[in-house]
Amino acid sequence: MTPLDGFKAAQARPTTLDPTVWLLEVLAKPDTADTRRVFPIKSRELLGKLQLQAPARGTNYYAFTGLRLKSSEINKQAQKIASVKPADRAAWQEELIALRDKLILYERLKNSLLPNTRLQQDASGKAMAFDFAGELARYQADLAEALRVDAARRSGSPERLGVEAEVRIRTFSRLFQAVSRTGMLAVVPRPNMTGSSSDWSNLGSVVVQSTLGHQPSAPVAFFAGMSSAFAQGKPDAFNSQVAQYRQWLAANGPAPLMRKASLEAFSNLLLPLVRAAILYAGALVLVLVAWRTRSATVYRSALMLAVLASMLHVTGLVFATILAGTPSWIAFLGWTVGLTAGLTALVVERFRRGGIGTLATAAIGLVALVAAYLVAPGGAASLVWNVLEASLLAAIGATVFVLFVSRESRTARSSDLAPQAALESPAG
Structure with missing residues (x-):
């Protein structure tokens, strides 16, 4: 459990809420948690089936307070869909089943510390006041x-x-x-x-x-x-x-259990494998930019990103192995890929500069990480979500843009300062 400063945590965007604060709201302030828009609905057909209005501010997220009123219709539709083979279900039907499961999980989570559903019912629409x-x-x-x-x-x-x-x-x-x-x-x-x-x-x-x-x-x-x-x-x-x-x-x-919990919290905060995937992708982009611009600065940046990604790759797998308790062949293969990728970049670029080693390192590492996430249940969605939420991705994009603009500016300035051939005037 982490101490909080006034129950306000830094937010990545104005529309996001720190996960710790959200969980505390669900457990201790359900009236507030129920108003948070945390349930995504993308299908317009599903919105029509449930007779839901488009959410405010152009988002596709809905709050539990509104969906709770549609619980009978959601359960009714889910019972009908249960008789349809999964392969034959429409997209809105799959989304409705997923929405129902999320609502059930939310209710269970809300009642994990206090009987909040019962307490809210006893409050009869008023603010819950249970000390x-x-x-x-x-x-x-x-x-x-x-x-x-x-x-x-x-x-x-x-x-x-x-x-x-x-x-x-x-x-x-x-x-x-x-x-x-x-x-x-x-x-x-x-x-x-x-x-x-x-x-x-x-x-x-x-x-x-x-x-x-x-x-x-x-x-x-x-x-x-x-x-x-x-x-x-x-x-x-x-x-x-x-x-x-x-x-x-x-x-x-037991001390080992507490150390494991601390390591897990740190790993969830660092997200080494997600950041490694982002850095591998960034290294790939920088290599292509370096080939296009022939910039030594961009080339060195790509190499450093690839090496840093390899280090994070190995660190993430070490964390995963410690938390799992027993090493697996997948973790061993991941260590091998991460270490080999980093060493390959350094060795190849040491004797033959040109970005080939960096490109190979970034590509192999990225493919290995994506494949590992695809194998894990729900791993692909988790990877995409964390990558999109990572501010590091925006920072890499901004760095590439600045380096490219800087290079173009230097090229243009060099052209302006180059000596011009003198024009010969006709003889008088």
Whole structure:
């Protein structure tokens, strides 16, 4: 969990939202998250089937608030499409099935920390006002009293738990039964962690199981504190809960698992394989520009881009292997391609300059990366999306343009300064 500065993160474009902030909104501020336009619909025929108006500002993204009203029609159409063979489906039918699946995933994600769908229904259209931290604290107090009374009764005491406390315990645990059934995220670490993915529990399950006679584990309180702080717009309180949770993890969680999580977060931020693909493509473009302009500067830039891309290529595969836990033949092949590509560029260009080695390096590396993404499920779409979102692509394009214009300007200036042949005047 990353501390936030006022819940505002740098945005690549005015129409984008930082993924961390969006996820926090989905989990803790669903009323706001439901208004975000995150569901793309491209098919005009599908828009007509669902009777949706064109979105504002010329985008093709829609918010959950509008699509929720069309849920019955979406499910009705999906049932009809289910009887059609996938090969015979029209483009709008495939998009509708994908839209339905996205809506289901969104609902599950929204109910992974809190029973937000139920809480929104109880609010009856008003702003949801559920203080998770406060409600959990009262639940823990009631549960502690229930455990004390139960222990006393086992010793022969006639004392009974108050009706109000009993109702509050049942109501709170019943709310989180929905989270235990539909929540997608397992965020609560179990005792005696071993470092596997099975070491994490669904928060709703932890709350429900606590009614059997024990308090929820400490991470539940940390997540409740973070949720309430974010919902109430208190970044200092949020960051304080994050810091305390990190300290708890450092003391109670296995160090290798925490290092792996940090590496995964860094890898997701760096995107080394995506940036390597962009640099390979940029090197290809620069080689062609260098051949066209015969510019030594552009040629050297292409070589450096190819070498840097090879380094990122290998770095990304090392990260992927560490995160996967076991090396694979695909990773080994990728390392070989990345290292060979970089060395080829340096060796070939050292003895025979001209861009052939750089061109071969960039082409081989780019093809290898694209092929690897095509093999992975959803990899092609992920690669295209990340490449289009990468500001590095625009920077490379701007660099190529500036180098080309600069070269043309120098050529024109040289032509202007070249000595002109003197004209001979006729003899008088």
